[in-house]
Amino acid sequence: MNSNIGVVGLSVMGMNLALNMADNGYRVSIFNRTISVVDKVMEENFHKNFTSTYSLKEFVKSLEKPRRIFLMVKSGKPVDMLIEQLIDIVEEGDIIIDGGNSFYKDTIRRTNYLKEKNINFLGVGISGGEEGARFGPAIMPGGTEEAYKYVKDIFEDISAKAYGESCCKYISEDGSGHYVKMVHNGIEYADMQLISEAYAILKNIGGLNNHEIQKVFEDWNKSELESYLIEITANIFKVKEDDGTYLLDNIMDKASQKGTGKWTNLEAIDLGVDISVISAALNARFMSNLKDERTKAENIIFKNTVGNNQDLNINLNMDRKELIKLVKNSLYISKIVSYAQGFKLLKAAEKEYSWNLNFSEIAKIFRGGCIIRAKFLNDISDAFVAESDVDNLILTKFFSNEINTGLEDLRRLLSITVQQGVPVSAMSSALGYIDTYRTSRSSANLIQAQRDYFGAHTFERLDREGSFHYEWIENNEK
The missing domain is CATH 1.10.1040.10 (N-(1-d-carboxylethyl)-l-norvaline Dehydrogenase; domain 2)
Structure with a gap:
């Protein structure tokens, strides 16, 4: 049987999220750029729901469609490099998920880039550190709501629970999850x-x-x-x-x-x-x-x-x-x-x-x-x-x-x-x-006057609408 989701990047956070998913009954394919890490994980943290893979092609092939590919790699250039490698392997409709600490504007850019290729992209904020990743983090997913539906159950199952509710809620479009x-x-x-x-x-x-x-x-x-x-x-x-x-x-x-x-x-x-x-x-x-x-x-x-x-x-x-x-x-x-x-x-x-x-x-x-x-x-x-x-x-x-x-x-x-x-x-x-x-009448009126004095930047008035300028120097010299 193909895996429900795949995790790329088996550092502390990636490995613990994968274990969390596996504990919740999901079949998880795992891959790491340094493939010896895959064997180490299987040896030290073996789970019956893990499928080890040793190339990106094998990894992608092991996933059910639409493929859900969870990236847990260092933010910045490594994410872009990995996306470029995946583009030639994945198919239209597949979902690439960035769970790292990415800058939200990078997430917006990646969303638009992959949208042109009909590939879904989710930027997901994750908080809680090592313990949270393993037993329940706070999850902040951003991207299209349609793509989120395919990962909603997984994310809500692995997230922390507070007062009987999942600490995972859909945020909004593109970079909103990483922004939050x-x-x-x-x-x-x-x-x-x-x-x-x-x-x-x-x-x-x-x-x-x-x-x-x-x-x-x-x-x-x-x-x-x-x-x-x-x-x-x-x-x-x-x-x-x-x-x-x-x-x-x-x-x-x-x-x-x-x-x-x-x-x-x-x-x-x-x-x-x-x-x-x-x-x-x-x-x-x-x-x-x-x-x-x-x-x-x-x-x-x-x-x-x-x-x-x-x-x-x-x-x-x-x-x-x-x-x-x-x-x-x-x-x-x-x-x-x-x-x-x-x-x-x-x-x-x-x-x-x-x-x-x-x-x-x-x-x-x-x-x-x-x-x-x-x-x-x-x-x-x-x-x-x-x-x-x-x-x-x-x-x-x-x-x-x-x-x-x-x-x-x-x-x-x-x-x-x-x-x-x-x-x-x-x-x-x-x-x-x-x-x-709580101060309704501040001292910013003086700043407006100063800016107009030295730079003719104009000012607004309390008693009439519009922008005004006063000849401060000329009138002071009189």
Whole structure:
């Protein structure tokens, strides 16, 4: 019997997705450019539903029609090279699926290219890492809905399940699936940075030790902050080395990134969308890699603060319990803003690329399998159902109430961090975004005047329609 689907690329993600499919009863053909890897997989991860193949022709021939070919290779040129090899082997109506971290514009280009040859192409965002691939990832498929019907059952079966639903929903046309995955990763950057800032405050201002911080995060994971990232953060604080020291304390304070966060920021710039919390998270990673410079600056630029506050009652007029509450509420409000910014970018992309995005369903995808899975995604999904045409998540009844409830705690906490010289750029950006968004009469009128003064760029007026120019220099000289 021919296989139901084939997987090309047997690295960690590809192999685990293939095993996941096989476990769910699907016959899976496997192939890898380095064919010795195929034998290794069959030896170390043998599955009765696997069919090993040793050439692309043999691989394609082993699949039932229409053929479903799942590519799990490195993004960029390797995907294009593999597609070119497959074109001469596959037939019209077959479906090529890219499950890697491809840039969405590459996916749009590939979709159009293969459409001319009557070959279907799906760009599929997959989140969850090695464990998710093996036992249930979040899946974000983009492409024609007609082609998706042929893989729908497979994808929904292998995906994570949350609240009785599959964490796989059809997104929209061409590059939409990879776009949603890109935004997911941007939110992930923000989420991680916000949590690390909460840690910095508890440690450097609250004076909490690792054991105490672990208990705080453990408690938070039983609240509205319940999420995968909060859960693993609590677990991280438990780990000790053989000498009794905490592993976390021995890890270098430098964070790398693979580029998806950068993609999200560049796209936001192109579409004119403020994703300042996500941008702050990316910039924080850049700054983290300036370790030598930061060490030098620490001895040159002084804090001029009271430093670490072991006695909060003396220095801040509050106890630890109150500080922990401020941090918790501030983290929650900041997380709301970061998700709101991500969905705002999706809304702009929907218009720009003529997609039809269901934001409530996208929030449901994120509830399981992926890195940003969190309890309050249920609230996000419900909010978009109740107010589907809302301009911004923070304007919905539920989340505007949450922000109004916790906003003063965020203000109070940030005033303390400023006084104590503890950097919390992502939380600060969240407050800046809220204050800017709620200001109906901003200072941008001065910017309009400045641009007209030095460049005759014209300006709009409040009292009449049209574009206007004023002879600033001439009239100032009179």
